[in-house]
């Protein structure tokens with residue numbers, strides 16, 4: 035099975051305190067620490083496990099710039115054989131549809147049976163996989179938390195409300211968006227990344243991909259960010275202040291008053 | 297202004313709460329009627345309920361839609377909706393499945409996880425979204441000149457509970473067209489019951505990613521023991537397999553209604569909060585800007601790895 039996994043470089047929320055910039059219209063982007071979108075690690079792990087079972091290979095792709103090289107190599111260190119970087123000035127400012135359009139060009143250059151994305155990334159749209167599938171006219175399933183390969187098709191589980199799982203049969207080729215928890219993504223150390231440090235990562239431009247530069251990027255985007263802001267805070271919680279001992283005293287009183295201690 | 301449609305989710309013959317929220321979202325885009333779309337098999341009662349909220353209801357009632365398979369429903373909607381339509385969906389497992397592909401097939405714009413709508417300016421509808429777990433908000437515009445698919449976060453809009461409409465129901469089942477699909481629904485698998493039932497607990501000590509390490513789970517258990525409470529958690533703790541799925545609180549886990557919910561190192565994502573229905577909320581978080589402090593009754597800015605053992609020690613006397 036030939037599998038393409040679409041990944042993204044995102045600010046790492048565990049490593050950053052997100053703050054507004056001094057102009058108050060964007061977050062402070064200097065010094066942000068970046069990593070691979072959490073969901074994508076699960077998608078790459080799932081792809082590797084499928085290939086381990088049924089053969090084939092895993093390719094990872096991202097739309098980005100030279101900074102994205104390190105995340106591609108990280109996923110290659112997990113076990114993806116190939117990395118591809120779709121990069122072009124014309125791509126910058128793309129909305130979800132623009133990104134899906136670029137990825138459709140990437141897919142057309144290969145022979146993939148299965149395409150995976152993370153269920154969502156830093157912006158939380160969760161849209162690229164579903165758009166890509168619709169553009170390619172292949173079936174799609176989102177929030178996938180189980181994949182079982184069968185003859186020419188997959189049996190997949192989707193996460194729905196309350197921890198229930200919706201089982202479906204889906205034909206290949208198809209696009210799946212992968213939900214966290216489907217597996218335990220393997221750990222990659224510095225050593226593993228060093229091993230793939232000299233593997234060539236082909237760069238693909240709009241013309242390489244046969245993508246009309248006018249159909250992607252900022253000019254084509256129908257959805258645009260205007261600015262960031264911090265919403266007016268409501269009343270919020272009553273904050274307990276003082277020394278740890280004082281806070282604990284007050285908290286115990288509050289717990290008692292609300293039935294929080296037995 | 298294009299016609300606005302709201303897709304109505306229903307489960308076991310009961311309308312989802314988002315039915316009362318999407319009508320409000322629609323009115324925030326433009327004055328004028330919002331049309332409900334109800335799909336399924338044998339859905340007369342559901343359509344009548346929707347007609348109490350919406351002035352117009354389109355019903356697509358056919359055995360092929362007995363289970364809401366997004367791939368099939370997309371086909372029906374593409375056949376029935378006029379081009380340029382604005383379609384509102386709840387941003388949940390179904391909307392996430394349907395929305396992106398529908399926008400491509402309708403050739404319209406797409407935005408999801410919308411928390412508020414600030415009206416329309418020419419061809420641009422002005423949306424508010426959030427990023428970084430709700431720490432910051434973002435103004436976003438979506439060009440609706442050729443229609444739009446907009447997924448609205450459940451619970452974000454104050455619902456219209458008046459049920460004062462007496463809507464007209466139009467049956468469009470005959471126009472749904474070819475409903476074959478390459479994705480077939482098989483069955484629903486219910487989650488396995490765990491050793492604990494957090495939904496029955498009066499007091500929950502709930503831990504999130506702030507617990508940092510599997511080895512620290514004991515800190516939470518010791519505190520829970522001292523309080524006579526049960527340990528629950530946010531999703532990343534279950535994803536990491538540090539606790540079993542039965543302990544997860546949230547939209548994809550359990551809905552809880554304890555007397556006291558103590559959230560320790562939990563940021564307060566909407567999926568997590570969606571599983572807390574009432575109770576006195578105490579939040580402990582080292583980040584004073586954590587969104588959980590907006591919904592908690594009492595907040596403490598502290599490192600849980602120091603605060604929890606200190607509280608345990610005090611309770612043990």
Ligand SMILES: Cc1cc2nc3c(=O)[nH]c(=O)nc-3n(C[C@H](O)[C@H](O)[C@H](O)COP(=O)(O)OP(=O)(O)OC[C@H]3O[C@@H](n4cnc5c(N)ncnc54)[C@H](O)[C@@H]3O)c2cc1C
Pocket residue numbers: 047153154177389429503504505506507529530531532544545546547548549550560561562563564565566567568571580581582583586598599600601
């Ligand atoms: C379809 C879907 C369904 C989902 N369903 C659920 C669900 O059912 N339940 C759920 O919980 N999530 C769910 N999620 C995930 C959700 O979006 C969030 O990612 C998740 O709730 C975050 O968990 P958290 O608050 O523990 O982690 P984070 O958001 O990473 O927050 C950790 C918090 O801990 C604080 N912290 C860190 N270290 C310390 C310390 N030492 N002391 C004190 N505070 C500290 C940080 O300041 C931060 O606020 C779902 C997501 C999707 C896409």
